[in-house]
Every structure is written in C-alpha cells, then in structure tokens.
Amino acid sequence: MRKLTRSFYNQNTTLVAQQLLGKLLIHEVNGIRRIGRIVETEAYVGPHDLAAHSSRGITSRTQIMYGSPGYAYVYLIYGIYHCFNVVTEPEGHGSAVLIRALEPVLNIDQRTQGPGLLCRAMGIDKQLNGHDLLGSTFYLAESEKESTFDIVSSKRIGVAYAKEWAESLLRFYIKDNPYVSKR
DNA sequence: AGGATGATATCC
C-alpha cells in the first residue's frame, strides 16, 4: 500500500482535491481495517475563500487548518455529524480539502455517500482532529488498481452564505459513480 | 418543510 506523502498534500489545494479522487482512505481500529475509495471532494482554498472556516482567522478551531499539510481536520457539524478534511499547502496557508463521499472497499457496512455519513461509517470523530495522516492506522494511499475516470466539477454544497465564493467550481467528483452524494 | 443537537464565533 503506497501511502500518500507529505509533499503530496503540500500542493495547490484545488489540485490536491482533484488528485484525491480514486485514492484510498484507510482507518484501522481494534485490528479492523476499514477502506474506502474517495469519489467526491471539495477544496477550501484559504482565508480569502469566504466558505472556508479559515476565513475567520486563526482560532482554536481553525489552527489545525493553518498547520502543516497532511494532517486531519475533523469537526462536528449540526450537533450530529463529523466532517473530515485533509490540510493542504505549507503551514500558515489555511487551506484544506473536504472528503465528501467514499465508495466502500473493505469492512464498511454503512452508507458513505456524504461527509457526515462517511465519518460514521469509517469511525472518524473529533479524537482524530489534528492526527498525522502519515501514521500507521489512519492514512490515505494510492490505489493498487489502475483506474481511469472522468472528473466533474461543480459548485460546493451548503455554502450559499459565501457570496461570490459560493459560485466557484471547487467540488469535484467521479463522473457516474453511484456513491457520489445526492444533495 | 422542519427537526435533531452541540460546538463555536460573535455579540453584549
């Protein structure tokens, strides 16, 4: 399993969001390894992006997002669901990619088509906030299988408040994949 | 169309 490197995450956020499609997310807990294939992402490109949490500056919540690339940013939304992001670009940049949907590969017995559902199915919660994604039980990796697919871009979901940034095409998903979230 | 449910930012 070829784990994604720090330098992979230390790139332009929009590029990382697109390149994450087709990659594997692995989380091992109690000896059980869960694997999902990423089919949908969204880029949050920095403090100037009004939809990004980092647009409020560095706070206790957003310090992870402003930290080094290749770390997990996990937060609770609507009191119920968790959302999982990977931090991108050099420390201090304030950008991340939200993982929005997975295709089940191994040991996944719940739905994964949406950021909240995916975290529940993978066992991701706030304990993993700030976790290094180059570790041994929670990481992303290159898929063993070769696969080709078309990438579709669209407006991001649930960010209508972000003025002109609500219009930008920063959501990416694999065309015709049944595990992409509905809306 | 509305409710669940809690952390957080932003006000006083």
Place this chain on the structure above:
DNA sequence: GATATCATCCTC
C-alpha cells in the same frame, strides 16, 4: 454569559 449560525441527514 447569551444566542445565532452551521462544509448534514432523515422523516414527514
């Protein structure tokens, strides 16, 4: 210290 807001999902 109060309250408005939310990168969601489910049920009616």
